[in-house]
Amino acid sequence: MLISTVLSEEKPALAAIPVLIVALALAPQVVAESTLITLITVLMYATLTLSWTMFSGPTGYVSLATAALFGIGVYVAALLRDGLPIELIVLVGGAVAFLVAAAIGVLTLRLRGVYFILFTFGVTALIRNTVHWWEANVSGTVGRHVTGATNGTVYLLLMILFSAALVGGFLLRHSSVGLALQAIGENQDAAEHIGIDVIRVKVLTFAASAVLIGATGAVMATRLSYIDPSIAFNPLISFLPVVMAILGGVSRLYGPLLGATLLVVLQEFLITEYPHVYLLLFGLVLVAVVLWLPGGLVVLAQRNYFRLKVRWIRLRMRISRLRRIRQASR
Amino acid sequence: MIGSSIDVVITGLILGGVYALVAVGLSLQYGVGRVLNVSHGEFIILGALATYSLYTVAGVNPLLTIAFVSPALFAIGYGLDRVLFNELRRTSPNDDAFEGRSLLVAFGLLFVVQNLMLASWGAGIRGYTYLNKSLSLFGNRYGLNRILALVVAVTVSVAFYVFIKTTRLGKAIRAAAELPHMAEALGVNRRHVLAICFGLGAALAGLAGVLYSLMFNLQASRGLELTIVAIVVVVFGGLGSITGSLLGGFILGLVTALVNSIDPSLSLVAFYLIFILVLLVRPSGIMGRQLHAD
Amino acid sequence: MTSNTAGPLLQVRGVSHRFGGLKAVDDAAFDVHRGEIVGLIGPNGAGKTTMFNLISGALRISQGSVRFKGEDITRLRPDQISKRGLARTFQTSKLFTGMTAFDNVRLALIYGNPLRRFRYEEAERETNKLMAAMGLLSDRNKLVRDLPLASRRHLEIARAMATSAELLLLDESMAGLTPTELERSKQLVRSLRDRGLTILMIEHVMEAIMELCDRIVVFHFGHPIAEGSPAHVAADPTVRGVYLGES
Numbered sequence: 001m002l003i004s005t006v007l008s009e010e011k012p013a014l015a016a017i018p019v020l021i022v023a024l025a026l027a028p029q030v031v032a033e034s035t036l037i038t039l040i041t042v043l044m045y046a047t048l049t050l051s052w053t054m055f056s057g058p059t060g061y062v063s064l065a066t067a068a069l070f071g072i073g074v075y076v077a078a079l080l081r082d083g084l085p086i087e088l089i090v091l092v093g094g095a096v097a098f099l100v101a102a103a104i105g106v107l108t109l110r111l112r113g114v115y116f117i118l119f120t121f122g123v124t125a126l127i128r129n130t131v132h133w134w135e136a137n138v139s140g141t142v143g144r145h146v147t148g149a150t151n152g153t154v155y156l157l158l159m160i161l162f163s164a165a166l167v168g169g170f171l172l173r174h175s176s177v178g179l180a181l182q183a184i185g186e187n188q189d190a191a192e193h194i195g196i197d198v199i200r201v202k203v204l205t206f207a208a209s210a211v212l213i214g215a216t217g218a219v220m221a222t223r224l225s226y227i228d229p230s231i232a233f234n235p236l237i238s239f240l241p242v243v244m245a246i247l248g249g250v251s252r253l254y255g256p257l258l259g260a261t262l263l264v265v266l267q268e269f270l271i272t273e274y275p276h277v278y279l280l281l282f283g284l285v286l287v288a289v290v291l292w293l294p295g296g297l298v299v300l301a302q303r304n305y306f307r308l309k310v311r312w313i314r315l316r317m318r319i320s321r322l323r324r325i326r327q328a329s330r
Numbered sequence: 331m332i333g334s335s336i337d338v339v340i341t342g343l344i345l346g347g348v349y350a351l352v353a354v355g356l357s358l359q360y361g362v363g364r365v366l367n368v369s370h371g372e373f374i375i376l377g378a379l380a381t382y383s384l385y386t387v388a389g390v391n392p393l394l395t396i397a398f399v400s401p402a403l404f405a406i407g408y409g410l411d412r413v414l415f416n417e418l419r420r421t422s423p424n425d426d427a428f429e430g431r432s433l434l435v436a437f438g439l440l441f442v443v444q445n446l447m448l449a450s451w452g453a454g455i456r457g458y459t460y461l462n463k464s465l466s467l468f469g470n471r472y473g474l475n476r477i478l479a480l481v482v483a484v485t486v487s488v489a490f491y492v493f494i495k496t497t498r499l500g501k502a503i504r505a506a507a508e509l510p511h512m513a514e515a516l517g518v519n520r521r522h523v524l525a526i527c528f529g530l531g532a533a534l535a536g537l538a539g540v541l542y543s544l545m546f547n548l549q550a551s552r553g554l555e556l557t558i559v560a561i562v563v564v565v566f567g568g569l570g571s572i573t574g575s576l577l578g579g580f581i582l583g584l585v586t587a588l589v590n591s592i593d594p595s596l597s598l599v600a601f602y603l604i605f606i607l608v609l610l611v612r613p614s615g616i617m618g619r620q621l622h623a624d
Numbered sequence: 625m626t627s628n629t630a631g632p633l634l635q636v637r638g639v640s641h642r643f644g645g646l647k648a649v650d651d652a653a654f655d656v657h658r659g660e661i662v663g664l665i666g667p668n669g670a671g672k673t674t675m676f677n678l679i680s681g682a683l684r685i686s687q688g689s690v691r692f693k694g695e696d697i698t699r700l701r702p703d704q705i706s707k708r709g710l711a712r713t714f715q716t717s718k719l720f721t722g723m724t725a726f727d728n729v730r731l732a733l734i735y736g737n738p739l740r741r742f743r744y745e746e747a748e749r750e751t752n753k754l755m756a757a758m759g760l761l762s763d764r765n766k767l768v769r770d771l772p773l774a775s776r777r778h779l780e781i782a783r784a785m786a787t788s789a790e791l792l793l794l795d796e797s798m799a800g801l802t803p804t805e806l807e808r809s810k811q812l813v814r815s816l817r818d819r820g821l822t823i824l825m826i827e828h829v830m831e832a833i834m835e836l837c838d839r840i841v842v843f844h845f846g847h848p849i850a851e852g853s854p855a856h857v858a859a860d861p862t863v864r865g866v867y868l869g870e871s
Contacts, residue, residue, distance in 0.1 A: 062430060107610060113426045114366055117433065118565065119609045125558065126602035133599050176734045183720050183731055189682060190718035192702040193711070195736030195787050235554070239437065246434065276445040283441025290434045291417055 016254075017170065021163050028152055036151055040223065042264045043158040047216050049241040049248075049256040050165040054172055054209040056242075057250035058181040059202065064238040065104060065120035068127045069097040069210045071232035073217025075131065078144045078227055086149060090157060090218045097214020098207050105203035121238070128233035135229065142228050149222035157219045165212050169253050172205075181205060243286050249296020258297055337470045338587045344476050346583020347483030348542060350576045352556055353563035354490060355534030357575035360564065362506055362527040364425065365415050365432045369439035371557030373403055373532050376443065377539025378548050379451050385458050392460055392540055393482075399536040407532025410439070411525040419524075440553070447550040457547040479541040486537060487576050494572055503527055562605045568615025578616060631694055633658045633791055633822050634710075639678055639688030640846075641671075648674040650846035652688070656791065661813065661823045663833040663854075666843030667866060672826045673715055675843070676793050680712045681705045692791065707738045711789035713780040715796050715826075721769040725779050728768060729755055729786045736787025751786070758782040758812070774805040778812065785816075792816065794825040798832045810836060834858070842866070 024043075028036060048066055056063050073093035080089050108119045135142045172178040180201050183191040192198050221227055240263065241256075248259025263282070270278035293299065352374060359367045377399045384390040384398075415432055422428035461475040494500040506523045542548075542556075567578025582604070589600045608615060632655035641649040649671045656662050664672050677683040679690055681702035689698045697705050720728050730751040734742055742750065755761050758778050763771055771779065777797050784792055798809050806829070813836055817823060827833045833840060833854065840857045842850040850860045857863055 060426075060430065062433070111609065111613060114429045114433065114569075115609055115613050117430070118366075118561065119606065122562075122602055122605045122609065126599065126606055129598040129602060133595050136595060176731065179723070179727060179731050180735065182723065186720045186722055187718045189702075190714070190720065193680060193682070193706055193718075194732035194783060195703050195706040195738075196731075197701075197703050242434070243437075276449045279441045280445040280449075283438040283445070286438035286441070287414065287435050290431050290438070291414065294431070 017166055020166070021159075024159050024162070028155055033151065036155060038264070038268050040151065040155055040158060041268070042261055043155070043162045044216055044220060045240060045244060045264050046257050046260040047158065047162045047165045047212055048237070049244040049260045050162075050169050051209045051212045051216075052241040053245050053250050053256045054169055055181070055202075055206045057245065057256075058178065059185040059205075061202075062117045062242060063120045063206070064117055064242070065101070065124050065210075066213055066241055067233050067235055067238040068120075068124035069101055069213040070217035070220075070237050071128065071131075071229070071234075072097050072100055073214035073219075074221040074224075074227055074232035076214070077218040077221035078146045081147050081222070086153065086157070086219075086222065090161075090215045093218030094211040094215035097210040097217070101210030102203055102207040105206045109199050109202050124233060124235070124238060128229050131233070132229040144227055146221045146225055146227060148225045151223075154219055154223045158216070161212055161215055161219065166253070166257075168212070173253060177201065177205065243282065245296075247285060247289050247296055249298030251295060252298045252302070255296050255298040258301075262297075334591070338591050339584065340470070340472065341590075342584035342587030343580065344472070344480045344545075344583070345587055346580035347480045347487075348538065348545070348579075349559055349563050349583045349586075350487055350579025351483045351534065351538040351541065353560045353567065353575040353579045354487065354572060355531035355538065356557075356560040357564045357567070357570070357572050358503075358527050358534070359531035361570040361572060362503055363411065363415065363524045364429055365411075365436065365528065366429065366561070367439075367528075367531065368433065368436045368557050368561075369443055369553075370531070370535055370560050371553035371555065372440055372443035372447070373407075373535035373553075374539040374542060374556050375548065375550060375553045376447060377403060377536035378543035379447060379456070379539075379550065380536075381540045381543045382456055382458055382548055383451075385460065392544055393478075396537055396540050399540055400533040403536035404529040404533035406529075408525045408529035410532075411528035412521070414439075415528065416521055416525070440557075444551065444553055451550050453550060455547050455549050458543070460544060473545075475544040479544050482537075482541055486534075490534075491573065491576065499526075559601075562601060564615075565605060565613075566608050566615055568617040571615065571617040574615055574617030581616075631691075632656060633693060634679070634824070635689075635691040636675075636679065637689050637691075639675070639685060639690065641674060641678055641683060641686070648846050649678065652843075652846065652848060654841050654848055654851065656822060656824050658790075658822050659817070659820070660838045661817055661825065661836050663837035663840040664824060664826045664843060665828070665830075665833060665840060670843040671846035672843050673795060674846070676712060676795055676826065680710065680793060703735075706736050706787050709788060709790035710793070711736075711784035711787050711791070712793035713777075713784055713795055713797055717776055717780060719768045719776060719780060719783070722767065724765050724767055725760060725771065725775075726751060726755070726764045728779060729782050732783045732786035754782055754786055758785070759808075774801055774808070777801070777809065781812065781816075785821075789821065791822045791824065794823060794827075796826055796828060798827055798829040806832065 024039075027039060031039070048070065052063065052066055055061065073090075073096070076093040076096055077086075077089050080092065084092075104120065104123055108116055111119055132142065135144075172181075180191065180196050183194075183196065184198055184201065188198055217232070221232075224231065241260070244259035244263050245256045246259070247262065248257065249255035266281070267278055270281070289296065352370075356367060356370045359365050359370070380399050381392050381395045384395050385392055414435055418428055418431050418435065422431060459475075461473070461478060463474045464471040465474050465477055466472075494503065502523050503526070506520055506527075538556075563578045563582055564575050566582060567574030567576070582601075585604070586597050586601065589597045634656040636655070637653050639649055639652045640647065652671070652675060664675070666672055674683065678685050681697070681700055681704070685698050689696060691697065692705070692708060692710055695708070697708065697710070700708075720731075723731075730747055733747055733751055733754070752761065752764075755764060758781065760775065760778055760782055763775055763779075768776065768779065781792070781794070781797065794813075798806055801809060810832055813823060813825070813832075825833075825837070837854055839852065840850075840854055841848050842857060842860075842863050844866050849866065850857055850863050852860070
């Protein structure tokens with residue numbers, strides 16, 4: 001995209017992102033504690049979903065390794081919590097996740113389609129069970145306590161990570177790497193033949209997207225205060241971002257954000273009274289979206305946006321025409 | 331020493347029988363229909379819970395329940411394929427897109443079925459005892475119910491293998507699997523065959539569920555564990571090879587029993603390690619068709 | 625990268641490839657010299673596209689060797705080969721249909737040129753220049769899936785050209801065109817050669833082959849059976865026998 005095109009077409013996004021960030025920064029002053037906690041969950045899943053979409057969106061390689069990378073961040077925090085300041089822990093969590101994701105990438109990027117999905121799922125399960133075995137047999141303790149941080153601190157850190165995910169996602173989409181990823185997703189052979197080192201691009205993007213996932217895990221560890229392998233590496237942490245991204249749609253930046261917000265809010269409503277209803281609805285939504293709205297809610301939003309835009313333009317034309325007629329008759 | 335080795339082998343075969351049966355249904359659904367049905371385990375648990383209820387409420391012999399559960403699940407599976415996966419096949423631009431999307435739809439089904447079961451049966455652990463007498467084999471005692479399960483599993487596996495290789499429907503199934511675009515030209519009603527395969531897969535899941543309920547305690551949330559076992563066995567045996575799933579099931583059952591005899595807490599680790607290694611070294615599995623160079 | 629102007633631009637020696645039990649390419653050997661337009665013809669299934677796949681790196685070569693500009697490219701990946709100046713088009717269009725025509729070319733420009741690191745504005749200018757030269761400027765911002773066949777063919781060539789190609793492999797780029805479109809395509813190929821490009825083309829449209837090619841290589845069962853000028857090849861009895869039944 002030409003810079004001028006980016007600036008004109010993406011004006012809404014460029015305006016909305018700073019507004020959103022400022023609003024989020026001010027939120028703790030104005031909202032109730034319970035809302036803040038909900039916002040924390042929203043930010044967590046929004047960051048995870050945005051990060052997931054960075055790689056899996058354009059390439060179509062569905063990664064189920066989110067839980068593994070998140071859990072790594074959790075355990076980094078659990079192990080280092082009492083020695084280092086939390087900001088540093090978050091960075092380390094992100095760094096370790098980067099390395100693990102790079103390793104996974106190098107191993108699996110020959111695999112296509114369903115094999116990649118299965119591998120990321122298998123690696124996550126392997127890591128979960130290995131950590132469990134290690135904790136049980138070597139460390140002697142399966143669960144760990146993590147010194148907590150205040151909701152305010154957690155919120156602030158998540159807000160920073162979320163902003164990074166948003167900005168990072170935006171930059172990626174409008175960079176040549178983003179275009180290369182899209183090319184890889186559309187036709188990997190052709191992408192190779194125009195000079196794109198497909199493996200390098202895939203591995204680096206996948207690893208980069210893992211940084212924020214690991215960092216989020218490190219932050220959330222301080223919120224959970226008690227962790228064990230099945231909590232840290234909970235498979236839902238892999239599945240939910242996928243559903244959120246598909247519901248929202250991956251073709252625009254705000255899609256994953258939309259999907260995450262909707263599902264977390266829905267979850268908050270249902271989880272205490274009707275936990276089974278929530279997950280049931282979740283399943284039905286997934287089936288419905290994949291069958292009938294494969295582009296996600298973004299497609300609906302875009303359609304309506306254009307419809308409204310056309311109506312607005314027509315209205316303005318009509319007004320200016322009326323003005324000219326009035327002037328001519330004077 | 332020999333006694334404990336034989337114990338491992340027999341326990342392994344019993345476990346393997348379950349694995350094979352659990353896997354072969356999934357293999358049919360993926361091998362022919364290209365649907366990686368991650369909700370497979372839920373149907374197994376559904377069959378198991380149905381057996382439990384029928385036994386504890388109405389005293390129905392679990393083996394008789396098979397005659398009810400399997401056809402019912404066949405119908406459900408057939409319907410799901412005609413309604414959901416057929417639609418996906420129609421609207422997907424290529425095979426990879428279809429596989430990805432059907433995987434996601436299967437995930438949706440997982441959540442729907444599991445939570446329906448949780449709503450109906452609750453989250454607690456349930457179980458019943460049937461044929462609790464034990465049989466003495468080579469110096470070790472095994473529950474009669476487990477031996478029975480093994481016998482049924484082996485019988486069904488063999489019968490199924492024969493069905494696939496010799497009957498007309500079996501050949502039609504293989505045609506639809508191996509030559510998807512040619513099969514129609516050969517007079518095979520592809521949509522019908524695919525739906526039958528999915529239904530058969532579900533029916534086998536139901537059967538596996540009945541046998542599972544004979545041997546283990548049940549929990550409405552245990553479906554995913556079983557699905558994972560099925561996937562690992564299917565990948566190990568070769569995605570698309572039914573013989574591979576049968577063979578793979580028994581092999582992995584033996585391996586699991588072996589690892590259990592050394593250190594039970596390592597069995598899951600070993601399981602996933604094998605899975606990863608197969609994907610890395612030989613993704614086509616022990617009997618699968620070789621993947622193309624690209 | 626200094627190019628070896630002495631020997632042939634492309635040298636294929638002893639290349640064979642099997643698909644399972646079928647030998648698609650059988651001990652193939654031929655040269656392409658700088659500035660030539662060489663035609664690669666033969667009946668369906670003669671191994672022509674497979675040969676292209678082997679040369680461009682899409683398939684791994686297990687037997688034989690390929691040298692480009694004097695360098696052995698047998699073991700290289702497609703992206704590495706592309707960066708060295710060897711580009712190709714595909715029989716079934718492999719354009720990025722969800723992107724604009726402009727972005728298809730711009731991407732190739734950015735990634736296919738290792739020496740020139742293009743800055744944003746420069747990349748846009750160069751892309752515009754290239755598309756203008758190919759007559760595609762008006763289609764710039766259209767999505768590929770909205771373009772007609774002839775434009776798409778030209779776009780494929782433009783995309784290949786964006787990688788600063790010295791040798792262009794064209795795979796049946798004249799198929800299915802109207803007579804007017806065919807004439808335009810032939811003109812395009814001629815103008816490419818006039819700009820210094822070397823072309824190796826697989827083609828079934830005989831009129832194009834006869835008019836454009838300096839030399840023709842005839843493939844049959846994966847092996848070159850005849851080679852020479854169009855007139856020579858047309859008169860060759862072996863070739864006529866192979867083509868009996870095909871026009």
